[in-house]
Amino acid sequence: MTAAPLLSIRDLAVQYRTRRGTVDAVRGVGFDVRAGEVTAVVGESGSGKTTVAQSVIGLLPSNGRVTAGSVTLNERRLGTTELVGLPERRWRDLRGRCIGLIPQDPGNSLNPVQAVGKSISESLRIHGRPSRDEVRDRVHALLEQVGIDQPVKRARQYPHEFSGGMRQRVLIAAALANDPELIIADEPTSALDVTVQRTVLDLIDRLREETGTGVLFITHDLAVAADRADSVVVMRGGEVQESGPAAQVLANPASAYTKQLMADAPSFGRLVERETVVLAAGPAAVTAEPASATAGPASAAALVEVRDLRQVFGRGTDAFVAVDGVSFAVAPGTTHALVGESGSGKTTTGRAIAGFAAPTSGSVRVAGTEVTELRGGALRQFRRTTQMVYQNPYGSLDPRLSVGQTLAEPLANYRIGTGSRADRAERVAHALEVVSLPAEFAQRRPRELSGGQRQRVAIARALIVEPELVVLDEAVSALDVTVQAQILRLLARLQQELGLTYVFISHDLAVVRQISDTVTVLQRGRQVEHGATEDVFSNAQDPYTQRLIEAIPGASLTSGHWEI
Incomplete structure (x- = not known):
């Protein structure tokens, strides 16, 4: 007889209250996470991935609520628990003890004025390890378990003394402090270099294999899901597009959306068919290939x-x-x-x-x-x-300026064009057209744009001066x-x-x-x-x-x- 899943989600629906009305963020979502396995939930921003994770751990924003469905945890210490509608008093018993969370950003998830050892120990103290010596020894053991050398010394240090990869390991140590059966990893490697990412993912895999912990892995990176997940759930617009064993879903995707994600993932293929660009005509044409691929003297053709x-x-x-x-x-x-x-x-x-x-x-x-x-x-x-x-499309645009003002600023700085309002408006509209954005975006402010749209505006700002x-x-x-x-x-x-x-x-x-x-x-x-x-x-x-x-x-x- 097959063991019951560690986590069962059935027909989950979540709504957010906003100034513009009610938004259905998640509709009819259902899947399982089994002990000792990784279930990856993949999809683009706004697909509902993080909302599902927040529903599982009871940390939805104040304007969000579960309107339908069931989230059941089958935990060995507490038995079967329905998480939807659970009072906050019960959540305090579950979070950290039965369900651990590895958040996305290692730079912002640790208290900068608190030693990392104290950050790890908080969960231990909350869940009943009153002895100071016992807590200290457990913290040192956890740091060693996640591969941090000199754990006694490191426990006394502060987050700014750690690299991004080491801070992420500290967050993993904190999530594992009370040996939870379920770990929720919300984009735990998206901000890390490829080698550090691999180290962190190897660590999660090793700990999962050693302890039998189930992992709910939230990611937009299909390549990571392909390498690490046992099961994959593909989400779009708050709904599940398809789900099943990773080998089945990613090797033979059924939905058009999954196929598009696979086509867009650079690890799985070459999106942009690059051709040699001829920059001059005739026998002396210079191609896109540089004259020298070494660090020696550059060709006269080099820009x-x-x-x-x-x-x-x-x-x-x-x-x-x-x-x-x-x-x-x-x-x-x-x-x-x-x-x-x-x-x-x-x-x-x-x-x-x-x-x-x-x-x-x-x-x-x-x-x-x-x-x-x-x-x-x-x-x-x-x-x-x-x-x-x-890099950051959210930090590179002045939130006080409209898109049009942002794009017109370099025109004024370099005295490009006639300087008239009509001329600048025309140039701004053309710059938006170049990056495939409608002219009416000139009236919007950065907060009204998605990350991709903001990055297009940043590119338009760079191109408007014709570099x-x-x-x-x-x-x-x-x-x-x-x-x-x-x-x-x-x-x-x-x-x-x-x-x-x-x-x-x-x-x-x-x-x-x-x-x-x-x-x-x-x-x-x-x-x-x-x-x-x-x-x-x-x-x-x-x-x-x-x-x-x-x-x-x-x-x-x-x-x-x-x-x-």
């Missing part, structure tokens, strides 16, 4: 030339070498990627190219101009030819796979139509392989590999590059592990 770039922060014993001897060239009309883990020097290099940071030494030339020598008005004019698009070069700093890493695919297609189209050159900064190697012509791999500020993207990915020479490539999720499908 960007970086030579022996070095950036040191601080002085004396406090000096930190962020970039150390980086050199590469980028041909016009191509995309060059800078990849590596956090702290590898990617953004520092990108800021030097865009003229936002003066390097300690080395040379940066863009279209023949030595950027490191520019000052004052000359530097200001240079920034018209080289623009930057940042030659755009530096994109993790410009798609914060986006769902579907929106990410739309932005990547947009960037490819704009590059072909406008002849743009991109420097694309990313820790997502699957995206880099899809969009870039050439790539530089950075590790702790040093360039460990450089060349044509396909050459580097198919024949990586440096062990660090090999580890990055091996850590790309989605191997279950791309390796042929499952029959498609």
Whole structure:
């Protein structure tokens, strides 16, 4: 006889009360989570994934309520418990003790003025471990269990002294403190580098196998679900599109939406059919392939030339070498990627190219101009030819300005056009059209836009001054796979139509392989590999590059592990 599921969700419906009326966020959702298995709930933002997770742990926002359905927990210590309608007093017994939560953002989920050991111990004290020695020993054991060295020392340290991956391990330790049978992991690796992501996912897998814990895994990353989940639930618009064993759903998707998600996931295929872009006619034509794929002397055709770039922060014993001897060239009309883990020097290099940071030494030339020598008005004019698009579409736009005001601002700064209201309105409308947004968006403010729409506005702001070069700093890493695919297609189209050159900064190697012509791999500020993207990915020479490539999720499908 098959054991009852650890968690059973049946016909779940959730509503939110808003100023515009009632919103049905989840409708008729049902699936199971079994002990010792991972059930992944996948879908884009707004699909209802997190609402389902919040319903399971009783942490819906104050304007949300479960209007129908059942959520049943079959826990060995408390037996069968219906979670819908449970009083708060009972929830205090369940949260942390029977159900553990690993939240999404390791940067904001720990108290910055509280030592990590105390953060972990809170749940232990709430659920009846009164002895100080017992709590201390358990905290040290948990830190060691999640792979943090020197647990006694680390327990006394504060979150800012930990890397992102280590903070996420602390959150896992806190979730495991009372040996819960169910763990809810809400996008636990979306903000992490690919190698750190793999380490954290390996840790969750190992703990699940050792303890028999069931895992409800919320993610928009189908590649992660393919590698880690036993079962997959695909959600869209608050409803389940399809569900079942991961091998069945992802290898042979039945719904059109799942097929689209699979097509959009960069780990599973090449979305953008990249062709060699001819930049000149006749026998002397220059193609998108740079003349040199090495760090040697750049061709005269290169738009960007970086030579022996070095950036040191601080002085004396406090000096930190962020970039150390980086050199590469980028041909016009191509995309060059800078990849590596956090702290590898990617953004520092990108800021030097865009003229936002003066390097300690080395040379940066863009279209023949030595950027490191520019000052004052000359530097200001240079920034018209080289623009930057940042990672966070929620933080890069002024919330006080309308979209139209945001786009018109650089026109005024660089005195582009006649300066009349009609001319600027026409240019703003054209910029929105270029990024496939309707002209009426000029009247909206950032809070009225989705993440993908905000990023399109940020791209439009960069393009409205007609630059030659755009530096994109993790410009798609914060986006769902579907929106990410739309932005990547947009960037490819704009590059072909406008002849743009991109420097694309990313820790997502699957995206880099899809969009870039050439790539530089950075590790702790040093360039460990450089060349044509396909050459580097198919024949990586440096062990660090090999580890990055091996850590790309989605191997279950791309390796042929499952029959498609």
